[in-house]
Amino acid sequence: MDVVTKAELMDYAPIKGCMVIRPYGYALWEAIHDGLDPRFKATGHRNAYFPLFIPESFLRREAEHFEGFTPQVAWVTRGGGEDLAEPLAVRPTSEAIIGPMYAKWIQSYRDLPVLINQWCNVVRWEKATRPFLRTLEFLWQEGHTCHRTEEEAEAETLTILEIYRDFVEGTLAIPVIPGLKSESEKFAGALRTYSIEALMSDGRGLQAGTCHNLGQHFAKVYDITYLDRDGELKYVWQSSWGVTTRLIGAVVMVHGDDRGLVLPPKIAPWQAVIVPIPSDKDADLVSGAVASAREALEGPEVPGGGSNGGAVRLRVDDRPEYTPGWKFNDWEMRGVPLRLEIGPRDARAGQVTAVRRDTGQKMALPAEPVALRRAVSELLGTIQGDLLEAARRFRDQNTHEADTFDQLAEIIETKRGFVRAPWCGRAECEAEIKERTGATIRCLPLPEPPGPGGRSSGRGSRCALCGGEARDVVYFARAY
């Protein structure tokens, strides 16, 4: 992960466990925001903002939730030069501040559903931290919704799970397994937690996003009731869901290689970089060809060019103080998907030399503006698709089957990756497997397409640990 500092995605802050997200890294977070936010809005959600602070008594009202988060909560006990009458928690998540507000806003079935999301920061005081994967403060979005019925809350939870799956696979090019969390891994206070689980290139699992069906648990704690059509006062059904800056860590680990980052074109701050190959003799020829390529790629679509893709996010690296070779290495390390070299020979031949970051493949593209724009757009699309396929191949090659505990333990120890194994559903077996192998149940996979209640059945097989009747075939892995 040294690459995250070298590529200037982040730097270590003077506060232990905190990081500074630098512009190149923040651009990735903006791309994640810009990809997800319209999807949330298209499914009826609106953004709002709730306070950073939660009064201790609010957090305490839900015992399980409070216990679940207490060790990680940072407290503010002084303000304005005085001790506070009541300590304020810095939000580890916002159920406890949003719930009481919803109780105030919701009176009748006419007020439902409430579909609100917020983009914000949260703080969880973690002991072991790692850039982007686990930091004291991180950025995320948290959706909090209220519904009339359990079915609506469940449908909402799965709708968002599918949005996450589609975005992470389609935009970040990371294949995921959507599934249900086991009881011991679910969110504190939730009825059910669903997640998307990814496999990193070092063979460890990573939870890439979670959706919780909260049931009526928090509604009862915060007294969120509504008068239904039948005149009865009822508790609402709720969901909450989120993804965090950890997704950036996933992109780094899934696609990166020995030379540095490899960014999928859809989120790369710069999709292509033009590196002019200078020549004293032909300086004007080269600069003319660079200007022409820049206009073709960055400008509005060429009239009559047909559908040749949107503008390319382009960087022209004409810094005279660095050699082309130095620039090649630098942009490779930063993961720019496509390098375009333009030298005197290219200019004379009416071509641009393109080099793919993901495969190193080198090819000549036509310099003619309409053709160049089309060729680069197509190439970026190909790279995007190939990255997903490569990650899927890796994931599938590193997903193993185990029937017994010995097989499970050996695979976790020697091969890592995901291990699919039958499980009886008992927390004791889950805990013992974790204790002895370091692997946790990542999820109980949903059938495709995901639907409520259905899971990959373990019927007919025996729990890898106790030999009891298996309820599910589940994914185990050592995880971040």
Ligand SMILES: [Zn+2]
């Ligand atoms: Zn068992």
